[in-house]
Amino acid sequence: MGLLSFIKEAGEKLFGGSSAQAAEPDANTKAAAAIKTYIETQNLGLTGLEVTYTAATGVVTLAGQAPSQEASEKAGLAAGNVANVTSVDNNLVAPAAAPAQYHDVVKGDTLSAISKKYYGDANKYNAIFEANKPMLSHPDKIYPGQKLRIPAL
Known part of the structure; x- marks a missing residue:
């Protein structure tokens, strides 16, 4: 689906601290796990979901399978509408459909x-x-x- 940009200060507060504090690899892993859990609570039917987060850049990367283009887009929005996320690289594989x-x-x-x-x-x-x-x-x-x-x- 590609890269979507978001406003860093807006969104759900899933993990504490500033982006500078979260720059450690362990913090990145914990933040990615929190984002993954948040996406999974949306019940979008994703399989094999993998989430990575890099606090230094605010980039979330999604990988896995989505049952539809809509589910893929919603997962990207859920990941991006989180505080401290500036962009989402959505690599979820979904059946082709007209993008929103x-x-x-x-x-x-x-x-x-x-x-x-x-x-x-x-x-x-x-x-x-x-x-x-x-x-x-x-x-x-x-x-x-x-x-x-x-x-x-």
């Missing part, structure tokens, strides 16, 4: 406004919400810096 677009949430964004921007219809916000579950638990729980998947309709 992505949107970086800014202050004042709502799913309805994002839906209007991409689909021309604010009432199609639920498609964006469903495409980002289980990362999103409610349509109103988005935050600046978060990256969302915008599926093709």
Whole structure:
């Protein structure tokens, strides 16, 4: 799927400390394990998931098998929407499908406004919400810096 960029300060707080403190190999391994566990809690049906994290650069690399392009994209988003992650190199293998677009949430964004921007219809916000579950638990729980998947309709 390739490389996705994220905002380092935004996202789930899965591991403590600054990126400078986490630069040790053992800390990288622990952070990768925390990210892997977080991805696995999304129940995306991934097999053979391997996660590496390099704190010095903030890069997460994913490898393994995904049952669909959607699952692969969601795994990449789950990994990237973690504090101290600047980019995700998503190497998950998935059946070919049309890739989705992505949107970086800014202050004042709502799913309805994002839906209007991409689909021309604010009432199609639920498609964006469903495409980002289980990362999103409610349509109103988005935050600046978060990256969302915008599926093709």
